[in-house]
Amino acid sequence: MKTTVNINLGGLPFVIDEDAYNRLEQYLKTLNTHFAQTDDQDIVDDIEVRISELLVERMTSGHIVNLLQIEGVISTIGTVEHFGIEQEEKTTSKRKTFARRQSTSILPMKPGKRLFRDPDDSMIGGVCSGLSTYFGIQDPIFLRISVIVVAFWLGFSYAVIPYIVFWILLPAAETDEDYESLQGEFTTAKDYSSTISQKLKARRLLKDPLYKKPEQSK
């Protein structure tokens, strides 16, 4: 004897075994979590519709959906890892960051937030812009001016020596995750949204060898 559940999938009613139901629910949950990052409920809705169609194809009417049929449908649609390239890119770059972190983890800071130099937005070594981003200062120009003021006020060495020390100690931010941890915003399924990913997209564009960087005047 088995418990069955009544469900509505893509506008069609199904009677489904409890274990099959659990498997289906788990699958849909994984999809939901994954696509929560892209803010697109449409994807999961469309997939639900597809699942219902595939189930109809596999069933003789009046029968109860079982685990085997659900597994069949899932393998036809595939799991998130098999959908495309996005996931793979992410794991490779994470691996890279992890390897780098192990070798260059000087200056351990707050968990989730780390200091980097920002070579994408630099006048000399990207120290000021890295520090500004880390402390949430909008524009690195304030820090740059302060450094110059200190240099003239207290003497040149008071500004230049700390700058060089930072330059040597701080690793340059390379991967997207580096930039994220510089800003202290960590990639969780939900956090990876609007502003930060837009910033990263702009960065990626700048890094693209096909994109011509506008000439920077010093």
Place this chain on the structure above:
Amino acid sequence: MDTLKNTRAQMRKGLLELCLLSIADQKAVSPTDIISSLKEADLIVVEGTVYPLLSRLKRLGWVNSEWQTLEDNPARKYYSTTVEGRNALQELSSTWQQLSTSISSIINSPVLS
């Protein structure tokens, strides 16, 4: 091995977008129609690949979706290209034509010494 997989997936992803646009350009299609065309052409392995791409095209404003009901069936979403999508399709297909000619000329030609 990983690199090869990655390169191949990247290549296919760009081209799949072109295929999707071209399928949705002929008439309003459901994801199921798109899937069967792509499967017929042996372009996808798992069906799920289609959905994130479709969503991306929608976000770019290249395709629109609308609900349609056929006879007694439950309402289904149908996708079709927008004006921008049609322009993009033209650009992309001419790029593809050029690329495929250029690339096959390189791959197939003997190495010049």
